[in-house]
Amino acid sequence: MAHVYDRIALIGLGLIASSMAHAIRKFDLAGSIAGYARSSETRETVREIGFCDEVCETAPEVVRGADLVVLCTPVGVMGDVVDEIGPCLEPGATLSEVGSVKMAVIEAVVPRLPSGVHFVPTHPVAGTEMSGPSSGFAELFEGRWCLFTPLPGTSPEAVERLRSLWRRMGALIDDMDPERHDMVLAVTSHVPHLIAYTMVGVADDLRRVSNAEVVQYSAAGFRDFTRIAASDPTMWRDVFMNNQKATLEILGRFSEELSVLQRAIRGGDGELLHEHFSRTRSIRRGIIEAGQDTGLPDFGRSHGIED
């Protein structure tokens, strides 16, 4: 099959960009890949790993000659990056981004967009708790959703071409309204991360329970929380700074619900707890049936029992 793009430029070379580069090469989806990262250390690592054909020293440089430019930086700096690269974007090129929030990114990018450039926001709902250029792998997007939040008036051909790239990297594609995207992701990802960060912080603060004990006896539960809470701090700071409204709404509901369970514990209302715990089981079944996790039990180190 023919390449989807001639030259793809990746800006910000962490988990998502490096995984894209590996997948683009594996499935032969572009003539060449150019990469730029702000940190010289990251650029050096990428040169060593070699998943880009060219690693550039500046952002304007990397977008020259690219028919697809993908912003893979934390969402908080995307507006600034567009200011920087805008004059060098090729006419007719597609500018995309892979941020975890959509409304704030669209508001930041659209006013800075040069005419003649197609802007297509996307969100590959895939990741691990790892970050940085060494953490990527070609299979990250396989069977995962890549959500598109296309804007009215965008060239359907440009959107379809980008869909084709993601499809050929193994992703499932769906379209979503940007505002709805931010609410759904607040529930499924942003607030769960904040809660995990909070709980791990509580454990860290507790002088009565030394770290050594917390770490040593971290059963399932806390162990899963620490995995979530090990994610990239800059990325997550920017997520919360840029999805404030939906995050705060869901946090409010969470606190209400937690108060109900807390009161049930204090009052010894076992029936309420049992009813609540039974209800949550069915959502888990739905996720396994939807293919977004394995039904295999997780008991820590060896992840996945083979029979």
Place this chain on the structure above:
Amino acid sequence: MAHVYDRIALIGLGLIASSMAHAIRKFDLAGSIAGYARSSETRETVREIGFCDEVCETAPEVVRGADLVVLCTPVGVMGDVVDEIGPCLEPGATLSEVGSVKMAVIEAVVPRLPSGVHFVPTHPVAGTEMSGPSSGFAELFEGRWCLFTPLPGTSPEAVERLRSLWRRMGALIDDMDPERHDMVLAVTSHVPHLIAYTMVGVADDLRRVSNAEVVQYSAAGFRDFTRIAASDPTMWRDVFMNNQKATLEILGRFSEELSVLQRAIRGGDGELLHEHFSRTRSIRRGIIEAGQDTGLPDFGRSHGIED
């Protein structure tokens, strides 16, 4: 090596008991295994799987002739079970239990204990989100901690013999004060479970975010929460009813900490968030170094990338 016990009786035949039975057989640690579960359906399943040499119809029956009896029921019924089996326990036998809380269990069991029986409370800190007699496997305890909270005055020989059983099932052994146990486990396990249950409940309630979407786009974060929240409702109800004090203390601290982060989001204090998120990363490193989880990234279905 010689058997550790002649006959081990297991009461309550779920994940822990079935895993113990598989491990006891695998490592040849007892002459025979007898089992009892309150539900006739469970007893029938256990007969089919065959991990007990004998499945009894009553609790008093199963303890006859056993030199080790292990209570593997939800913690809330352990007192009642001891009332039932007390008169039939063999003099010199050891009674143990594997509950997730210790203070309440000790308070319930000790006054009902016939003289001449050694009571040794334990807590194997191991599990999966699965439950029931079909969920057990011999490797569940390998490299996991089994916490002993022995009471003053208990025969050291009886305690050492039980330690030997757990060691030979692959567990690491540590002693802990019962009150401290309940506080450490509130942090590492009980409150994280309650929070996961709460978050999954919030998602379920939200009419604006249909279940289908939540399920379909469940990225890491929510996906881990649903796994935790799929655990056995009866077991967890009993944990919270019986570790009220420590759970409520930790929940209080959690709510305080969450309010701080919530206020930082509302006020746009990215620095506070970044500092907090950076701190939690180091705990994760500690857990990996302590061997309680794999350092491999978790990206859902295929759990563990073999590269």
